[in-house]
Amino acid sequence: MTASRVHLVDTTLRDGSHAVSHSYSPEQVRAIAAGLERARIEYVEVSHGDGLAGSSFNYGFSAFPEEELLAAASSELRAAKLTVLLLPGIGTQEDLSMAAHYGAKVARIATHVTEADIGEQHIGLARSLDMLACGVLMMTHMVPAEKVAEQAALLESYGAELVYLMDSAGAMLPGDVTTRVAAVRGALSIPVGFHAHNNLGMAIGNTLAAVEAGASFVDGCCRGLGAGAGNAQTEVLVAALDRAGHETGIDLYAIMDVAEGVVEPIMHRPQVIGNTPLMLGYAGVYSSFLLHSYRAAEKFGLDPRDVVMELGRRQMVGGQEDMIIDVAYQIAREKRGDGAHAELTPRESAA
């Protein structure tokens, strides 16, 4: 083990936004961003949980316009760099330009692990906007290390200055992380990052494994907030990296204070590994599906674990939240035999 400098991206205001159903207000964003700045976090990610322009029926509407949230974060950040996430197919180059206008300095362009080529234009635009262009591969557990390395090399060829591997389903064990990060490190000349989910309780362990395998950028969320069972818990990660001999430059007391004093009061529920989040990791299903699976299961009178297992069997990828409705509908129809539509119509709400 060699001690090294590790850069930390705090994504409480992006991945964490899943856990609060995209309800962050500009005031909350300002308070969290100011706290992260005080703790000397280097990168602060602010976006809808599904990336810029993710506000939708499919992923949940944001309570406030993205422009206001970016502006709020910008007003508090000095040394820390405002970071945004964009999923081509959901957000567009126009959205990235908007984010740059509001002070975003880092663009993370994320595609499914086999579809890197849909991000070429967006990486190019990030470079031309003078942003740090970071290519991101999601759901990296779904393919072998060589395939991950091949797609990461594509991102590098498009101009990415950094490549991230995401364990979006929280389905990997430390050995899976090690082989994938090592393969990408071996194939690329640019730094590698890793983003964990805690569905199998592996977020901190996997992140340490990634760093040991050569990753120099890692993600965390205060109090472990995030989709599914959440992400690596930023303040725990800071302490663990320090104990492992890696320098982050982050003030441990200050980050603990943000987590407890600012983030915790905003949380809708404790970030624990409940049964359904556990199933996401077990079945290899995109973590953002969690709350949507609860809702669909409730509407159709199903066990959300069955819905998650079927989504995994069908090999659904990130962004396919609509297929949760499809799966719940089909399971309910099978259970009730002939499938008369009237019986399947979910309870109407007064909304």
Add this chain to the structure above:
Amino acid sequence: MSGSAPRVGAAIIGPGNIGTDLMYKILTKSLYLDLRMMAGIVRSEGIARAEREGIETTTAGIGPILEDDDIKLVFDATGARSHLRHAPLLEDAAKVAIDLTPAAVGPFTVPAVNLADLYEAPNLNLVTCGGQATVPIVYAVARAAGARYAEIVSCIASKSAGPGTRQNIDEFTQTTAKAICTVGGAKRGKAIIILNPAEPSLVMTDTIYVDVETPDREAIEASIEAMVQRVQEYVPGYRLRVPPLVDGHKVTVIVEVEGAGDFLPKYSGNLDIMTSAAMRVGDELARRMRTREK
């Protein structure tokens, strides 16, 4: 009936997968079209296939099509940049262009919704595959219940997304969102595209969410049912997967599109719905041209 007047001469530019699938559709299913030429720029597999079917071919691009007075309808299955060049040439030569590229020179055309308004247009654009699959549903919901906002999620098999779509994915979302409003009748629109690499490949699925003014379930169901039948007339693999779920003012509908397998694999419903719509437009225009000439 189709025997009383001669068929109308047509040509395809762009002998790639889409052009080839369209060729087989016209040869086996068209009632009113006489496919007279397949044009490309190099000797390709598509050109060879056209030759084997006894179609005249050229590798000189659009030129020979412009010179053939018997060709009245031209399907452009090249790319947006090429179509921008082809469009004025075709209009000058008085040939109607049916544009399968994202160039959108002419008005958006979704056969089940607005073809009847566009019989005189010199150039008709077929929006996107997602647009062909979802705009009819948006329109059906809008006419029954009013659409304050419509959003669609189109999922296609990775294998059926060509380099054109991949390198220009924003074009899909922006063009489809526009058509949801201008043709579908929604006040605001949003489109999302997902590529799924699952094996075996999944058929195209499309989810349509609409924020309606008057959530009248029966009216919405009847309107959608009628519309699905209308689309099925020219896209046999178009099916309602999840009938309308009405939750307050939110209506959710999921459709799937299985290809006919004329040339492309059946999971490529996204490509099939484009070639099927193109042929529908061509056949309708040809039918009217024949009636007019009689």
